[in-house]
Amino acid sequence: MDIWKRFGEKEVSHSMAHYLQAVAALKADKGHARVGDIADNLGVSKSGVTSMLRSLERRGLVRHERYGCVELTNEGSGLATRTESSRKVLTMFLAEILGVPEDVASEDACMIEHLVSPEVSLELLRLTTFMRSKHPVAAKFREAYRASPRSCAEHAPDDCDMCGSTCLHESLMYQVEKAPQRA
Amino acid sequence: MDIWKRFGEKEVSHSMAHYLQAVAALKADKGHARVGDIADNLGVSKSGVTSMLRSLERRGLVRHERYGCVELTNEGSGLATRTESSRKVLTMFLAEILGVPEDVASEDACMIEHLVSPEVSLELLRLTTFMRSKHPVAAKFREAYRASPRSCAEHAPDDCDMCGSTCLHESLMYQVEKAPQRA
DNA sequence: CAACAGTGTTAAGGTAGTTTAACTCGTGCG
DNA sequence: CGCACGAGTTAAACTACCTTAACACTGTTG
DSSP states (O other), rough: OOOOGGGGGGSSSSHHHHHHHHHHHHHHHHHHHHHHHHHHHOOOOOOHHHHHHHHHHTTEEEOTTTTTEEEEEEHHHHHHHHHHHHHHHHHHHHIIIIIIHHHHHHHHHHHHHTTTHHHHHHHHHHHHHHHHHHOOHHHHHOOOHHHOSSSSSTTOOOOOOOTTTHHHHHHTOOOOOOOOOOO | OOOOGGGSSSOOOHHHHHHHHHHHHHHHHHHHHOHHHHHHHHHHHHHHHHHHHOOOOOOOOHEEOOSOEEEOOOOHHHHHHHHHHHHHHHHHIIIIOOOHHHHHHHHHHHHHHHTTTHHHHHHHHHHHHHHHSOOOOHHHHHHHHHHHHHHHHOOOTTOOOOTSOOHHHHTTTTOOOOOOOOO
């Protein structure tokens, strides 16, 4: 039970994952990552960077000494690369296979990249690769899939092997009000 | 830029999504949701529930008066149902289509259910439905896919149309050390 | 070689979500 | 009736992440 509580026990939080990626990207582009660059890159204040670096250092993901440049440890760099790859795979899958708009695909991928397990990312890569491949079955599939219904047309409540008692399609259509909510 | 910052601007946080689902589940099972039931259901303290209910009330997702039962507003209930449906779709897709182990599928679905956009969930439902269907192409696809390679066997760096310069497959294999990390 | 510009850090404060401990409400029973 | 006990709430404290404002370091340059 209580799987939901493991959210806070992931190797890295959403913020941390992005700090690591920013450091990796700056290192790759400019040869070094400084506090100010990271701050600009992520759109946060420099003091925020300093304090996050302290957390990352405690976790053994970066090395940073006062007024110096930031280096990723092996662990930090592995994590940054894995997260990056995870995002790439997710974005490809969402945009090219599911066919959702690019901006939605990118945003969703960014939100979940650090949360999906490597098993899932690996299988998603495999599926995406196969679906895009020249394999004759893949081509047929893409075509048939394109023609498949977008909604539960002939949906009979309690007799749909996907849905059960609440229609999944309908409940997913629920749109949150974009109304003002704070005084 | 700064898509990553929108993480904190989702309609509901991970915790909130689970509180809403707990309230909905208790209401469905027992006819009412009380603070203690919610606390037991989620494995948190009663005071934690009280304070979360305050936040949810501010956002217009529940109604709760001192010492009374908790009710979902229409908005809260829509959100609870949508999140639940999103989890179902994700779990089905991960377990049945990707074929990852049940426990991994459930855990990943739980982590991301509130983060994937409805567009993505809807398309995922469509793909899952089609893949499981009796459509002849779907059956062929499942078979061919089962036989497709699990890794980038004939992968040539910089000449793989998925990977680019870092092999996605390899970087996703990176395993985080499960070493102790706090003093 | 000393002052200035710019880079980085500290200090203090805010929100979100959690905990424990202590207090209050309200009700069922003797 | 009254009071005890369980359910709920408040208060204080903690972690994580962020901000602004003020201060400290560093290196370039006149």
